[in-house]
Amino acid sequence: MNWKSGQDVGAGRTSDLRGLYTRPLWIPALQSTFNLVLFAVLASLAIAAHWWSLKVTLWPLMGFVLAGFLNAAHDCAHGTFVNSKTGNRIAGTLWCAPILVNFTIFKYKHLTHHRFTRVKGDTESLLPMTSVSDYARRMSLYNPFRAPLKTLDVAIGKLSPSA
Numbered sequence: 001m002n003w004k005s006g007q008d009v010g011a012g013r014t015s016d017l018r019g020l021y022t023r024p025l026w027i028p029a030l031q032s033t034f035n036l037v038l039f040a041v042l043a044s045l046a047i048a049a050h051w052w053s054l055k056v057t058l059w060p061l062m063g064f065v066l067a068g069f070l071n072a073a074h075d076c077a078h079g080t081f082v083n084s085k086t087g088n089r090i091a092g093t094l095w096c097a098p099i100l101v102n103f104t105i106f107k108y109k110h111l112t113h114h115r116f117t118r119v120k121g122d123t124e125s126l127l128p129m130t131s132v133s134d135y136a137r138r139m140s141l142y143n144p145f146r147a148p149l150k151t152l153d154v155a156i157g158k159l160s161p162s163a
Contacts, residue, residue: 028081028091032072039065039098069095077107 039062046058075081076092089103096103118126129135 035068069099077110
């Protein structure tokens with residue numbers, strides 16, 4: 001179904017699938033502006049705050065906004081943030097810069113992950129997740145340094161992408 005017209009565009013053809021993600025440029029522009037302004041406001045409040053309790057409250061909120069930056073970069077990696085390959089590359093690079101992530105490596109590693117999902121070397125667990133509580137338990141035990149270190153090993157040639 002096309003999100004705008006509600007018509008079934010068929011399955012299987014790349015052009016039909018690409019049509020599912022066609023959206024006016026003002027939508028990602030508005031989302032980007034909102035996220036950047038929200039982060040700037042939260043950062044300004046955190047800097048200006050005289051009470052540590054307010055700073056400690058604002059920091060996790062800033063973290064959620066920064067996670068949104070990675071989510072936007074994820075859309076750029078899949079080529080769905082804007083309707084242009086160049087636009088997605090530029091936007092992805094800009095979204096990754098504040099969180100100190102190299103967009104080229106992120107895109108390569110993420111798309112490699114999709115090609116080799118649930119095989120040896122994938123950053124996600126090979127064990128099946130059978131419930132939401134199982135997923136939550138695993139995420140609470142997740143080592144946040146494992147995937148970046150494995151990505152670094154691939155970037156410097158120590159591991160192959162599928163190893």
